[in-house]
Amino acid sequence: QAELDQAAHVRQLESVRLQAEMQVQVVRVQGEAAVDAIEAEGWLEAVKATGQKVGVLWVDAWNAVVRPGLATWGVFMLTANEFGWLVQPLSEGTAAVIFAAIGIFVADRSLGKRGK
Secondary structure: OHHHHHHHHHHHHHHHHHHHHHHHHHHHHHHHHHHHHHHHHHHHHHHHHHOOOOOOHHHHHHHHHHHHHHHHHHHHHHHHHHOOOOOOOOOHHHHHHHHHHHHHHHHHHHHHHOOO
């Protein structure tokens, strides 16, 4: 009986340990999902803010030109990189700026068409 009780106790401890580990995993996944949601909301708000007019003519003109200009430059640089026209491949930082500029430009136009 003592051996059976000991084995049951060991199984119970293992079960408690596994449940604790699984709960930690659940909390970790929930935390990561919350961070992803916050980042997505922040990105959406940043995109929305890029199209707002501030009332200063030259600032509004710059804002209207810089996003399509950066997106156009980015598409050109990506194309040049893909075809090997560049002496050095794009750095990771440059690629990140290009993708952000294209993302903001495309997202702004897409959200604008949907009235958001």
